[in-house]
Amino acid sequence: SAQYKDLKVGAIYMDAQGFYAGVRKGIQAGATDAGRKLEIIETNAQGDVSKESSFIDSLISAGVQAIIVSPVSADGSYRAIQRAHDAGIPVVCYNTCLGEKDMKEFVSAYAVGDPFDFGFKLGNAAAEYFLAEKKDAPKIGVLNCEFVEVCVIRRKGFEEALKAKVPGAQIVANQEGATLDKAVSVASTMLSSHPDLDAFFGEAGGATLGAARAVKSQGRVGKTVVFGGDMTTEIAQELVDFTVIKAVVDISGQGLGKLALAQAIKSIDGQAPADIKVPYEIDLYNTAESGKAWLEAHSDGIP
Amino acid sequence: MMNTAASQSPERTIIASIDGCTKRYPGVLALDNASFDVAAGEVRALLGKNGAGKSTLIRMLTGAEVPDTGTVRIGGEELTQSGSARAQEAFSKGVRVVYQELSLVPGMTLAENLFLGRWPRKAGILSYAEMETQAQEAMARLGLDLPPSRLVTGLSPAERQLLEIARVLLGKPRLVILDEPTSSLAAAEAEKVMTAVKRVASEGIAVIYVSHRMNEIRRISQSATVMRDGRIIDTVDVAGADTREIVRLMLGSEAAQAAKLETKTRESVVLEVAQLALAPKLSSISFKLRQGEVLGIAGLLGSGRTELLQAIMGVTSFDRGTVSVDGKPVGRPNYRRMLDAGFGYTPESRKEEGIVPLLGVDENTVSTNFFTVSSYGVLSARRMADATRRVIQRLHVKTAETDTPIGTLSGGNQQKVVIGRWVHANSRILLLDEPTRGVDVEAKAQIYAIIRQLAAEGRSIIFVSSEIEELPLVCDRVVVLREGTLKEEFTSPDIDQDAVMAACIVGH
């Protein structure tokens, strides 16, 4: 029966971030769990739709049974995914996907931690923190990764949740800072231009950690705090420290990878989920203890 | 004795004229209110020291540059365009030029170079067949027997020069300008050029001929225009004027007599080359160089003199043979090891291989030996200036400061620095390849004197020159390189120009 057949699956990671190492581990673990021998053909689109498109074509040629992909762009990636779909290869989105209509047409399943929810949960946590600190007009600097669409949605979620509870909250700066080094430099500069900054919102891992580093090196511990996305060992350590980072939301790469593979196997076996969107739990870490727990669960550092 | 050539022949038809032209370059007045004309069928020599303004005058005629003031007329019509259109304009009026600096494209074929920018085409498509037939003919006229589809890259400097001359004879020229066409040629090849020039003139084409070689000028031109410091000094009837007089006009003062040759070679052999072979040019070269001796090497174009020097220096590797210094074989020569052994080498192309134009005279001088002007790798400005000044004084280099960029010096002075750097390095064996190429009479005489002086100090020198007439002035001994070996030997004072020449071309 199908259960014992080898799997040949194509996986495309969106860009060079540690998150995708987790996804890969998740896919492999998922295969082991399902008792299948897995051949995985993986590529990295480097955030470029044109590369992604050519990779998908290559994967079609390679005769993979399913493609697991985090599309770079909702509108930009549909053509290639359509080609895979037309070639009879089920496509499973994770993390990001196509627009609603295209998704229904071409995608078998979408393992998702909704980016709006992602921002929303963090916005809530931030709002609670500000209410507890009795700051009704906090000033917030954003370190963004808005060259990819999800990050824009994350910020929208964040803003909505925050403004709902703390209407006086205000985003006073929004600059790109997706890689750690860039984030440190930009966050430091923001602290110069806004000495009264109350918090940073890091839209992704590099931004979150970079903001924390900048707060420490600029001697602003206790005055400026950080809320951000994406767990890594270092962010968890900062959270355990609990002086700068106050809350982190995270979609586990491993968990998402596992889920995506499970959906892929189902799709290969002709049992695609009725509802394409398969939600994945977004975790909120807002205490030192939760940070410690994360570290224990991820001793190899892969998120 | 002297009368203006222009007044002689009333029926002259003026092909090109310059009227009251002035041209400034940063810091120099290269052309100072110059007026000049040349007529059909005339071969006009243009004489002057390095930097007198000859090339600048030529650039006016060819439209390569626009004069600051004054007008240029070709065939009675004034040049009006500017930029590259001006050169086109002059070209369409029949001006052709061989520039002093090489203007070939190495990566293209001979045929393509001959027609550079004006390739024959049919319906916009280049016609290689036609191009190559025409090229073959044009080259044959100068006795250049090379396949037109060959790349320029492999040509010797002399072959390149002939190719450039072949280029200007294409089409329908009215004025042909040759800026030092023979400076890189040996006598026999220079002969070919002069024959070609005479034929061109006889077809009613005006020729302007720049050269530092007086005997050539006497043979082909009727009148000579002398320039000095950007000004036209006079136009003289060549047949009627004696060389001393013309040189005086060029220099503005009496020329120094060439130093009398005093030979006192010592017996010890410093360099011995035995059975050296380097395919395809050198088959078996053996000679000895003694201390304090100036050994001249004569030979034809492509006889392989440059290759011989480069092989000895280890710049190129040879196939067989031994090189011994002070009686000890050096094994495979390696350039740096040869320098350490006390050798010094000056290349034949000063611009491409001799100087670093942007750097000062000082740095161009001391680069052969930084040790004496530095401690622990740190240069001492004072010691550098002192060392440079010593070289400048000994070699009579004309330069404003020790750190003037060498690119701004005249050719002769650049050459003196290139030799002077080995004086700074205290080299005892100097291999000089064409050290007087493109250098004016005054500087030439100074370079001869320098070479004799260095020999008198006990240094040994190999002197390669294509100007056979200068060999007796400098060398203690002359050997002739022919067919891959050293054939004849002449010893001072019995170095006879004609005999050397004959030895060079026997069998040709």
Place this chain on the structure above:
Amino acid sequence: MSMEQAAKTPASAQRRRGGFTQHMNEISLFVAIAVLYIVFTATAGGFMTFNNQINILRDAATIGIAAWAATLIIISGEIDVSVGPMVAFISVALAYLLQWGVPTPIAFVFAIAIGAALASIAGILRAYFDVPSFVATLGLWSALRGTALFVTDALPVSIGRNDIVDMLDRPVLGVPPAAIIMLALFAVFAFVSRKTAFGRSVFAIGGNPHAAFLSGINVSRIRVALFAIAGAMAAVSGILLLSRLGSGNATAASGLEFDVIAAVVVGGTALSGGRGSMLGTLLGVLVITLIGNGLVLLGINPFFQQVVRGLIIVIAVLANIQAIKRGAARNKG
């Protein structure tokens, strides 16, 4: 060390047009391609399928179309590092034009004109203001990518259904139009570079700009024209990109300039100018594309693929240079 090593390129190495050493380069690339085919066929599943060969052609088109123009630019002694952003920018500009209802063929013409005009800014800076082309195109690189991202907020610009655009992505007898266009343009460029005054002037300018100027070649105008052509070719790539993705994307074609330059130099064109061939570039494009495709099919770790690509570029150029040298040495005897 010999003199040649001190010089920037072993110019003396190449003795005859179309001669042995010129072919040496192309032969060694042919061999490399053959080896790659054998290795990938044996090891990478699906490599030899018709579909995959078509994919290779399609991928080659992205690099190739830009590489033809880049070859001429590099032969003329210049460099253009703005290709990637130019392609992305044009795809965005074209998408907007289509959104505004400009008829498709006219929008294509506009797109090509915009590409040529923008690139010729770099050409003018180089030709008339002596700004090194690396600096001028680096400025363009930054400005174009920035503008495209700024205008679109990094979001794709959708064009909806458009028959002409869609047609450009629909295979003709199994062959994608992009590949056909690439090969047609190759023929044009190969012809221009060898058989027209313009093409030979480019070689002359690269080999000796001074001599080219003195012999009446309009050096400045040709330089500007070269960049304008490169812009137009980038625009063609941009149009094809739009048809492939169905939208204009400011983030697309990132790093394309590296692939293009790598293909050109792997193809044996000298960065110092004056020497190169279109056939070499075609082979270079194939090498680069084959490696990219094969490594993906083999399922090599994507990061490790970068390592392999870096090594292969260096090895290809190294082998090429050694082949030319050996050829020259053999010619001597």
Place this chain on the structure above:
Amino acid sequence: MSMEQAAKTPASAQRRRGGFTQHMNEISLFVAIAVLYIVFTATAGGFMTFNNQINILRDAATIGIAAWAATLIIISGEIDVSVGPMVAFISVALAYLLQWGVPTPIAFVFAIAIGAALASIAGILRAYFDVPSFVATLGLWSALRGTALFVTDALPVSIGRNDIVDMLDRPVLGVPPAAIIMLALFAVFAFVSRKTAFGRSVFAIGGNPHAAFLSGINVSRIRVALFAIAGAMAAVSGILLLSRLGSGNATAASGLEFDVIAAVVVGGTALSGGRGSMLGTLLGVLVITLIGNGLVLLGINPFFQQVVRGLIIVIAVLANIQAIKRGAARNKG
């Protein structure tokens, strides 16, 4: 168009070393910096604070340290595009060394040695195998970035508490050590480039490699040394990066090579070799850093910042070239 424009660089423009036109370049950069200061002080809140000035210095260090070595490389007529990946690679390698318990000072020495050794591979390829330095360092660029990403899975490599590393990020009298190291290295490089046989040989090689070789300068060895030095400087940057980020990051320093080359050429060093100055590069680094800092403070859209940077690089180089030309013209009289 005049003859000079046909040539690659207006070499004849600069008549005297250390003369008027050389200073012209530096004066125009000083003016540019002064203007930037005035504009940003007036418009960008927090620009003139002590803290921000320190930030500028710290950011300058990242570009500067690599730019000193790059200046020498470009003066010698070569180019190095591998800086960014090299910095990231070293930060990762160092983080692993520290994880494995190598004593910190020894790990630093190792890191610098690794940087020098890897970069000298590119130098050897250039000096002894005639591979153009652009190709050699492009290969290195790809290989180093790929290796670093592959080994770390793009995850930061944590080093935990490390007093020596932390010290490197702790300001001394308000001044970050990175800035002090940058300025100290500047002094060393300025001295070496002007007062040592090595430095002058670099100029000679850039001005005319043939002539330099024939006058006995060991061209090959100096070329290798230059790349080794660049590798060592990138390693120093890598160490400082590690101290600033607290971890080794394979994705860090992306695009640094562009900033470095931009700073060098904005500083007036000619890409064609033979001409340039350390002071120019220092000013170029300041210009690039100031612009980056000011635009962030002003809250300009980050995509638009790219546009501004592109324009400024071109304008700076253009102004510089014009200033030199005008200086030369004025010298005429």
